[in-house]
Amino acid sequence: MTVPTSPASTVELAPPVQYVLRLGDDALVLAQRLGEWSAKAPELEEDVALTNIALDLLGQARALLSHAGRLEDAGRDEDALAFLRDERDWVNVQLVEQPGGDFADTIARQLFFSAYQYELYGRLVDSVDETLAAVAAKAVKEVTYHRDHAAQWVVRLGDGTEVSHARMQAGLERMWPYVGELFVSDELERGLAGQRIAVDSAKLRAPWRQFVDDVVAEATLSITEGLWTAPGGGRRGIHTESFGYLLAEMQHLHRSYPGARW
Amino acid sequence: MVAVSTELTVDEVRELAAAVVDPEIPVLTIEDLGVLRSVDRDPDGRIVVTITPTYSGCPAMDVITADIRGTLAEHGAGEVEVRTVLAPAWTTDWMSEQGKRKLVEYGIAPPGERHGAGGPVLLELAPRCPRCGSGRTRLVSRFGSTACKSIYSCQDCLEPFDHFKAI
Numbered sequence: 001m002t003v004p005t006s007p008a009s010t011v012e013l014a015p016p017v018q019y020v021l022r023l024g025d026d027a028l029v030l031a032q033r034l035g036e037w038s039a040k041a042p043e044l045e046e047d048v049a050l051t052n053i054a055l056d057l058l059g060q061a062r063a064l065l066s067h068a069g070r071l072e073d074a075g076r077d078e079d080a081l082a083f084l085r086d087e088r089d090w091v092n093v094q095l096v097e098q099p100g101g102d103f104a105d106t107i108a109r110q111l112f113f114s115a116y117q118y119e120l121y122g123r124l125v126d127s128v129d130e131t132l133a134a135v136a137a138k139a140v141k142e143v144t145y146h147r148d149h150a151a152q153w154v155v156r157l158g159d160g161t162e163v164s165h166a167r168m169q170a171g172l173e174r175m176w177p178y179v180g181e182l183f184v185s186d187e188l189e190r191g192l193a194g195q196r197i198a199v200d201s202a203k204l205r206a207p208w209r210q211f212v213d214d215v216v217a218e219a220t221l222s223i224t225e226g227l228w229t230a231p232g233g234g235r236r237g238i239h240t241e242s243f244g245y246l247l248a249e250m251q252h253l254h255r256s257y258p259g260a261r262w
Numbered sequence: 263m264v265a266v267s268t269e270l271t272v273d274e275v276r277e278l279a280a281a282v283v284d285p286e287i288p289v290l291t292i293e294d295l296g297v298l299r300s301v302d303r304d305p306d307g308r309i310v311v312t313i314t315p316t317y318s319g320c321p322a323m324d325v326i327t328a329d330i331r332g333t334l335a336e337h338g339a340g341e342v343e344v345r346t347v348l349a350p351a352w353t354t355d356w357m358s359e360q361g362k363r364k365l366v367e368y369g370i371a372p373p374g375e376r377h378g379a380g381g382p383v384l385l386e387l388a389p390r391c392p393r394c395g396s397g398r399t400r401l402v403s404r405f406g407s408t409a410c411k412s413i414y415s416c417q418d419c420l421e422p423f424d425h426f427k428a429i
Contacts, residue, residue: 045413049405056409059319063348134349138318141351141429142409149404 010089015188017072024064025092031057032250056142067131083254088237095178097243104171110150116182117143119204128196151215158219181232270339276301285325289368296356308341314352317409354428366392373428389425391416
């Protein structure tokens with residue numbers, strides 16, 4: 001019996017591969033989380049909306065993971081990267097893996113993340129990596145709708161009944177500790193930003209905050225300053241408790257039936 | 263190298279590929295939609311059909327690819343490659359006027375004018391009801407039965423209808 005050589009751990013890969021994986025992992029993990037609402041959303045239109053958003057993110061993830069596989073040039077395709085990596089080899093931010101059990105939690109996560117993706121993709125269209133620029137040009141149009149969808153819900157729930165207001169406020173507070181990680185640019189990202197491949201995410205914070213503050217104010221809600229901040233580490237493969245369960249569900253079929261196709 | 267023989271010219275292949283329909287909106291061909299980008303012959307003599315997705319996750323792309331291959335094989339085209347490109351990003355501006363007319367006849371409000379990349383999507387004018395023509399329509403949901411559509415309802419004839427989103 002030959003023991004297959006395991007692929008290099010993600011954090012040892014070349015910087016451009018890691019960077020593309022970060023963006024792809026964010027999109028895929030959030031697509032999986034949103035897919036959990038299929039047939040369970042509060043109303044039919046919302047069921048359709050959340051799964052449509054998931055589908056957009058899945059499409060972005062497929063393009064990004066395929067691109068990462070080509071850059072790595074070690075024979076891994078989108079499926080190998082999606083289904084055959086363990087927890088420590090995923091480099092998504094922790095925000096996207098947070099469970100969205102209460103609808104308000106899901107909407108808060110959508111507001112924070114789609115507003116971030118909007119700023120990110122809006123700038124990544126100028127990347128010298130032509131594939132990244134093409135994915136971004138396509139995705140920014142989709143994310144504009146996602147951001148708008150989330151903003152409308154935050155206002156409707158925040159400026160709604162006493163109960164919806166309280167739950168939306170709780171949703172914002174539940175997700176807020178994971179926001180900081182979106183805007184931490186490490187050496188790898190700054191290096192690639194210097195080569196005009198990547199976007200320095202620290203620069204996205206101000207315009208992002210402006211948008212979020214406007215929505216939150218219109219919704220008669222507030223951002224509570226001084227909440228705890230999650231220590232982060234998603235970009236280095238460090239994840240929160242629920243992430244392993246998400247991967248188990250997402251990867252089960254492919255691992256049980258290697259090479260399974262629809 | 264022996265030249266790849268094919269009975270069909272690039273123009274004939276283009277005509278066949280252009281007639282392939284969108285599996286989700288079967289009144290529209292991929293040419294009406296602007297999904298068919300080009301048909302060329304590469305240096306090895308192989309025909310390359312290039313298509314672009316409407317949305318990143320559009321599940322119709324696999325079916326469209328298979329349908330192009332199928333129809334070309336049926337007509338005896340030689341080796342054909344169907345290539346998917348993302349850039350430049352698809353826009354509803356590429357939908358033909360004929361395509362827009364067919365959409366209305368099918369009961370789907372066609373996309374309106376676009377307000378520039380990253381612009382205020384919210385400002386898109388409410389579409390006319392494809393059934394009664396009324397301009398008094400209300401947005402029900404920004405996301406409809408497929409990624410490219412939103413749901414409206416008409417306040418005059420009271421019918422719900424799909425609207426093809428401008429992007």
